[in-house]
Amino acid sequence: MDVLLNCAVNTAAVPVLDRRRPAVLAPFLGESVLVHALAGLAAAGTRRVCLLPADRAEEFRPFVGRGNPWGLEIQLAPAGGPPPPEFATARAVLLDRLPQLPDQPLWESYPGWFAAQQALLPTVARQRVGMREVSPGVFVGLRSQVAADAQLLAPCWIGANVFVGPSAIIGPAAIVEDGSYVDAGAEISGSLLGPGTYAGSFTEIRGSFAAGSELLNLASGSVTEVTDRFLLGTVQPPAGGGGGWRRLFQLGRPSRARPVAADRTALTGGWGTTGERLEGNPGGSEPGRMPPAGL
Amino acid sequence: MKIQQQANTLVLSDITELNAANSSAFRDQARTALGEQCANVDIDLSQTRRVDSSGLGALISLQKTVCARGGSIRILRPTPIVSQILELTRLHRVFEIVGN
Numbered sequence: 001m002d003v004l005l006n007c008a009v010n011t012a013a014v015p016v017l018d019r020r021r022p023a024v025l026a027p028f029l030g031e032s033v034l035v036h037a038l039a040g041l042a043a044a045g046t047r048r049v050c051l052l053p054a055d056r057a058e059e060f061r062p063f064v065g066r067g068n069p070w071g072l073e074i075q076l077a078p079a080g081g082p083p084p085p086e087f088a089t090a091r092a093v094l095l096d097r098l099p100q101l102p103d104q105p106l107w108e109s110y111p112g113w114f115a116a117q118q119a120l121l122p123t124v125a126r127q128r129v130g131m132r133e134v135s136p137g138v139f140v141g142l143r144s145q146v147a148a149d150a151q152l153l154a155p156c157w158i159g160a161n162v163f164v165g166p167s168a169i170i171g172p173a174a175i176v177e178d179g180s181y182v183d184a185g186a187e188i189s190g191s192l193l194g195p196g197t198y199a200g201s202f203t204e205i206r207g208s209f210a211a212g213s214e215l216l217n218l219a220s221g222s223v224t225e226v227t228d229r230f231l232l233g234t235v236q237p238p239a240g241g242g243g244g245w246r247r248l249f250q251l252g253r254p255s256r257a258r259p260v261a262a263d264r265t266a267l268t269g270g271w272g273t274t275g276e277r278l279e280g281n282p283g284g285s286e287p288g289r290m291p292p293a294g295l
Numbered sequence: 296m297k298i299q300q301q302a303n304t305l306v307l308s309d310i311t312e313l314n315a316a317n318s319s320a321f322r323d324q325a326r327t328a329l330g331e332q333c334a335n336v337d338i339d340l341s342q343t344r345r346v347d348s349s350g351l352g353a354l355i356s357l358q359k360t361v362c363a364r365g366g367s368i369r370i371l372r373p374t375p376i377v378s379q380i381l382e383l384t385r386l387h388r389v390f391e392i393v394g395n
Binding site: 208215217 | 348
């Protein structure tokens with residue numbers, strides 16, 4: 001079965017999601033909306049997909065590659081251009097909802113977009129490599145560290161390479177994306193912490209989407225740029241780059257840093273810059289494939 | 296910034312920014328205007344577009360001054376941006392907020 005996947009979705013109600021990247025590439029449970037859509041189409045028996053981007057077509061390929069992880073053959077039409085002739089009889093699908101959630105529109109409101117993630121969370125979490133259900137409804141990803149006295153309240157998603165500090169409270173209804181850092185005493189509920197985002201000590205994020213230094217209120221759509229990095233910001237890679245040799249060197253020397261600082265290095269070391277993507281290797285859970293921080 | 300006195304309440308309004316650039320001036324002007332007669336302070340943040348930790352520090356400093364005199368401080372009609380920062384820093388539990 002062939003599918004023409006129209007990515008030219010109407011984001012008038014959620015303009016922030018379409019600002020830095022096409023909305024279908026916005027972070028969504030460790031991947032992007034598009035990646036989850038492709039997984040859903042593959043599960044439904046689709047074999048060939050032609051993507052029809054509205055704009056910024058060059059940003060799609062790093063996310064989907066050639067479609068190998070899903071057993072798909074993916075073609076990318078030029079932005080705004082006609083589909084290839086071999087897809088003339090293909091079924092047209094508008095990516096305004098996921099195949100896995102046919103009754104859940106994605107782009108009608110920010111709460112709707114967040115609700116779709118909540119609805120898909122248990123299914124995706126149980127399929128994701130390395131993710132464990134540490135208690136009912138609480139999922140923690142690969143290489144994540146959670147302090148012993150942190151509270152994780154279901155439903156809750158902690159992605160890969162996340163650090164949750166002492167006395168932090170995550171959940172209920174919280175999604176902490178890959179590579180994020182929740183400092184001691186912070187509280188996140190009814191919210192989404194974007195990939196590679198730092199939430200400072202004793203901050204409280206409720207009903208919001210925090211990504212980088214930007215904070216979006218899901219109910220009102222109001223966006224605030226937080227200028228104080230100790231409150232909200234992007235997780236920075238260690239100075240001088242962070243390769244494997246650097247980490248080996250740090251393992252071998254006596255530690256003078258606080259454990260938290262060492263953890264931060266472990267979180268970011270070896271990724272290059274946060275937001276860097278590894279082309280041609282989609283579908284996994286590598287932190288290097290995170291979408292860039294920011295709304 | 297506009298400063299008005301209504302009975303024993305000092306009303307501060309027309310504040311477009313409350314950040315490192317003007318927080319010290321804001322705090323000093325407010326303290327000077329407070330004088331001996333005013334016990335309470337109302338801060339109208341309906342025009343405020345930027346707030347950072349320095350601005351929040353000025354608000355907390357002013358609150359300590361006012362509370363030491365037995366008065367109270369209220370924040371009036373904060374913009375969504377201000378509300379988000381207050382909630383992020385949990386200061387919405389410290390200040391009385393009116394007309395959010």
